[in-house]
Amino acid sequence: xxxxxxTALDSTTATDLDAVxxxxxxTARPPTASPLSSALTFGWRGMLKVKHVPEQLLxxxxxxxxxxxxxxxxxxxxxxxxxxxxxxxxxxxILVMSVLFTTVYSxxxxxxxxxxxxxxxxxxxxxxxxxxxxxxLLGDTVRYLIAGTVIIxxxxxxxxxPGAGVVGAVAALGLVVIFSFGLSWVFTTLGLLLRSxxxxxxxxxxxxxxxxxxxNVFVDPATLPGPLEAFVDVNxxxxxxxxxxxxxxxxxxxxxxxxVLAVAAALTAVFAxxxxxxxxxx
Amino acid sequence: xTSHSNLAIEANGLVKTFGDTRAVDGVDLAVRRGSVYxxxxxxxAGKTTTIRMLATLIRPDSGSAQVLGHDIVAEADAVRAKxxxxxxxxxxxxxxxxxxxxxxLGRLLGLKxxxxxxxxxELLEAFxxxxxxxxxxxNYSGGxxxxxxxxxxxxxxxxxxxxxxxTTGLDPRSRNQVWEIIRALVAEGTTILLCTQYLEEADQLxxxxxxxxxxxxxxxxxxxxxxxxxxxxxxxxxxxDPQQRPQAEQLLDRELGxxxxxxxxxxxxxxxxxxxxxxxxxAELSRAGVxxxxxxxxxxxxxxxxLALTGHAAEAAPTDDDANALPTQREIRTDKEQAS
Numbered sequence: 001x002x003x004x005x006x007t008a009l010d011s012t013t014a015t016d017l018d019a020v021x022x023x024x025x026x027t028a029r030p031p032t033a034s035p036l037s038s039a040l041t042f043g044w045r046g047m048l049k050v051k052h053v054p055e056q057l058l059x060x061x062x063x064x065x066x067x068x069x070x071x072x073x074x075x076x077x078x079x080x081x082x083x084x085x086x087x088x089x090x091x092x093x094i095l096v097m098s099v100l101f102t103t104v105y106s107x108x109x110x111x112x113x114x115x116x117x118x119x120x121x122x123x124x125x126x127x128x129x130x131x132x133x134x135x136x137l138l139g140d141t142v143r144y145l146i147a148g149t150v151i152i153x154x155x156x157x158x159x160x161x162p163g164a165g166v167v168g169a170v171a172a173l174g175l176v177v178i179f180s181f182g183l184s185w186v187f188t189t190l191g192l193l194l195r196s197x198x199x200x201x202x203x204x205x206x207x208x209x210x211x212x213x214x215x216n217v218f219v220d221p222a223t224l225p226g227p228l229e230a231f232v233d234v235n236x237x238x239x240x241x242x243x244x245x246x247x248x249x250x251x252x253x254x255x256x257x258x259x260v261l262a263v264a265a266a267l268t269a270v271f272a273x274x275x276x277x278x279x280x281x282x
Numbered sequence: 283x284t285s286h287s288n289l290a291i292e293a294n295g296l297v298k299t300f301g302d303t304r305a306v307d308g309v310d311l312a313v314r315r316g317s318v319y320x321x322x323x324x325x326x327a328g329k330t331t332t333i334r335m336l337a338t339l340i341r342p343d344s345g346s347a348q349v350l351g352h353d354i355v356a357e358a359d360a361v362r363a364k365x366x367x368x369x370x371x372x373x374x375x376x377x378x379x380x381x382x383x384x385x386x387l388g389r390l391l392g393l394k395x396x397x398x399x400x401x402x403x404e405l406l407e408a409f410x411x412x413x414x415x416x417x418x419x420x421n422y423s424g425g426x427x428x429x430x431x432x433x434x435x436x437x438x439x440x441x442x443x444x445x446x447x448x449t450t451g452l453d454p455r456s457r458n459q460v461w462e463i464i465r466a467l468v469a470e471g472t473t474i475l476l477c478t479q480y481l482e483e484a485d486q487l488x489x490x491x492x493x494x495x496x497x498x499x500x501x502x503x504x505x506x507x508x509x510x511x512x513x514x515x516x517x518x519x520x521x522x523d524p525q526q527r528p529q530a531e532q533l534l535d536r537e538l539g540x541x542x543x544x545x546x547x548x549x550x551x552x553x554x555x556x557x558x559x560x561x562x563x564x565a566e567l568s569r570a571g572v573x574x575x576x577x578x579x580x581x582x583x584x585x586x587x588x589l590a591l592t593g594h595a596a597e598a599a600p601t602d603d604d605a606n607a608l609p610t611q612r613e614i615r616t617d618k619e620q621a622s
Contacts, residue, residue: 019407020466021466023405030438032392041389044386045378049377116376118376120337120373121367121387124339124365126359126362
């Protein structure tokens, strides 16, 4: 008989079979995790990924910094007459833009996740069905907060002083993050519909890029041709940018905030169930 | 339903179509509680799709199945609460550490934080992963990953475990470890549905086997019934002197029949040799002065099972990795390829 290498190694298994037997028999099934608990557990998973792959944070920090510097010093003089004045106008706008851009990555991350076997395991668990999605978005919210904080701190370093102080800045950041949470469901839906992470990235930016530029984030809409101005005025991103400026300056229009919250709620109501259904179907 | 309470899985006419392909085309299964049941077939035969339906990941287009007494469509949640799945791709999160994976699952299954941590430590210890528990899974070897995968499946001991090709791509030592773990699971009363491409694996572990091809069960029985229907494996002989091959061929043909010449000019095989007659044939060769380099008697391969059952070879050829994992089968497969 030819040499069979398996037999020689039989005795050297690293696993301790008695311990395996004991481990198998020693668990009683606990009551199933509550929806909140399973969603938070998935949020914890998201945090762990940030901890193990900190490079992920680069795109949420470097890009916004580049945008602030570029727009302030490159276009500031041309658009607003001075860099300082333009910074006052643009900083809340860039806060909106950079956090919104980050939401695309939620869809990309979900799409990447789907190519891994671990999703099958999650889907075979007796847990509240939306919890993996809700949990990872909760984790992403932390990334949104980081991106937003970077912008505000950088703005202050460059001389920006929000009229409503720290409270105003925190309120604006909070509103932007809530809106982003709603918007990110759109990209998770996209993440489940499209084939590859890069397709999600392309489609996502193809949508979010023009929407952000065709808003009042960078320029005063009064300077625009009529039809474009009309579009910019109803663009929810403009309203979000207005609300953020208002909150930071302490002269917010309550109806802007209400509209932003309503849009976020509507996006969640439509796209969260859609994402959940697609995720369930695999 | 209650009359079949000794069955862990009872599937009737499961069908799943993807586009034009009928991936699963009317599969019936009956798996006794507490047993290992093997589903044997080549890549693309419908094994994984069958498992995914039974584990409630996808819905069958038609047919029905009861898993542990619950309907897989109407009572999917009840099924999920009792089963666990170890998928073909390792079902663990590569970007987390082994320990974090186990804690994550413990928490999702309802363990309190402390209990989940304790359970993770216990499992890492038992599965020989204590030292690597803090490393990211993407740095694990194939065998470690599989062990973690199985550990993750028993964070809370399931009544039924789906194992999809648990040893594909593993080296022989890791494969034996996984087999030992599977045996331990069964000894503790867990039912296991095992999908595999390897007859040897099903033979080692399973009480019953269904052979599946193109979405249909084409044979069912105990491993010995199945092997009997296939006949014995082949005797492979490699000579020291290639010039003696014609003489050896003549002799083996007389003793055993079914001789094929391998591409290697010094090697030849005789199919369907039972061990006694093979031993005599080898002795005859030696007595006739044919000098033998080495010889082996292989188990029937999946290819041979398929050839015997269907008249056609298993279609999707396993990758090189798979072949490396199981040297005995590779020998046979290579010889067959060379012969054809």
